[in-house]
Amino acid sequence: MPASRSRWDEPVNINQIEAFLVLAECLSVTETARRMHCTQPAVTMRIRMLEQELDTVLFDRIAKRMHLTQQGVAFRDYALQVVNALGAAREHLRQMGDPLSGTIHFGASNFIGIYLVPAIIAQHKQRAPKLAFELDIASSAELVRRLEANSVEFLIVSDQIELDSQRFLFRNLCRDELVLITAPDHPFARRDEVAPGELAKETFLIKPEPSATRQFLMERMRRSGIRLGPEMHISSLEAIKQGVMHGLGVSIVSRMAVAQEIAGGLLAEVPIAGAAFERGIRIVHHRGKLLSPATARFLDLLVSEPLPGRFAALR
Structure with a gap:
């Protein structure tokens, strides 16, 4: 025996x-x-x-x-995956009785999580008021770590973040254009456009390293032949917007992040001749992940229906 x-x-x-x-x-x-x-x-x-x-x-x-x-x-790391997988299984089983209830836990990068996602959640809550959402807003590197640990079901991030297409499944959500912003009384604000070379004379407000948006901007400006003048490093997008409003310099930021300020006359958007800065926004999750019923339904609606209000034009 x-x-x-x-x-x-x-x-x-x-x-x-x-x-x-x-x-x-x-x-x-x-x-x-x-x-x-x-x-x-x-x-x-x-x-x-x-x-x-x-x-x-x-x-x-x-x-x-x-x-x-x-x-x-x-x-x-393995322990986190075990505990999170068990929690996801429990949530999945609970939702099988009612896919319009339960909890959807996901992550988004800073500008997406602050300016786009709240409107998306509000739109979906009208259809499924019993559904709860948990949103993690963090740096791209931290979001990927949480996805790996199975602590979030999916991410909404820029397509400039490099991820292994063999391991992750991508769904295109919308596009995002970055635009040059100035204070309303800045000389650029009275112009139809500015030449790329003129930016070298201006203080440029930008996030410091490490920043996925900074990396994207620097690469695209290099391709467009844009040389920057003195930089002022500010780690917060909201602080960058305030700095531009108060005449500390100019910046290039996501249009969705400044749409309200531009419409209200607090900031001015000025085209740069011959230059455009556009990136995609996509949904990312593990290829082998079994999505909960509520999450699967939410993502299907998210990619097939118009985005809410002022974001509809981003498709």
């Missing part, structure tokens, strides 16, 4: 993985026990059993302080 398994030989379970993730975040057994509503010995036991099963040490305990080992850091 096979030898009976001891309590240390039990397979890894979800409680152990969840305890590991909480402890990896706060590095305190006391705090982990509080968050998980259990005792400190229970937390210690779960971590010990997990390390026994994985045959490795996940935490170093140095001078009464805990630190993730290299093995712990490596295991954390």
Whole structure:
């Protein structure tokens, strides 16, 4: 007869993985026990059993302080995928009874998440008021990391972000044009267009590295023969808009981000002769991912129906 398994030989379970993730975040057994509503010995036991099963040490305990080992850091990504996959499965099963309810969790890059996505969600909520949305707005690199960890179902991002087409499925959503903006009283604002060379005389407000939008702009300006003058680095798009309004310089930003300010006379849009800056916006998710019923329906409607209000022309 096979030898009976001891309590240390039990397979890894979800409680152990969840305890590991909480402890990896706060590095305190006391705090982990509080968050998980259990005792400190229970937390210690779960971590010990997990390390026994994985045959490795996940935490170093140095001078009464805990630190993730290299093995712990490596295991954390897999643990996140397991917990997130289980959560997605539960949500999927719940939605099968009513695809117009449940939660859709996705990510979007900064300008898309701030200026486009709220209108899209508002339009969809009119059709499915019981549906909940969770939106993560972050840098492109962070969004891709969250997609890899299965913590979001899909992304809405610029097509300038390089992703492996063998692993990810892309759906085109709309196009986005970037335009030159100035203060209303700037000399450019009275012109039908400006020559590319004239930008070299102006202070140019732009995000610092790393920025996907900055990289896109710099490459397109290089192709168009545009040379910039002094740069003022501002990490916030809203602050760039305010800086242009107050005469600190000029900038090139997404038209969807400044449409209201241009319509209200707070900013002026000025064409650049012979130059255009356009990029696509697309939906990205894993090719092998089983989308929840609510998400699948939402994405089908998103790519087939007109965008809301002032964004309809972006198709």
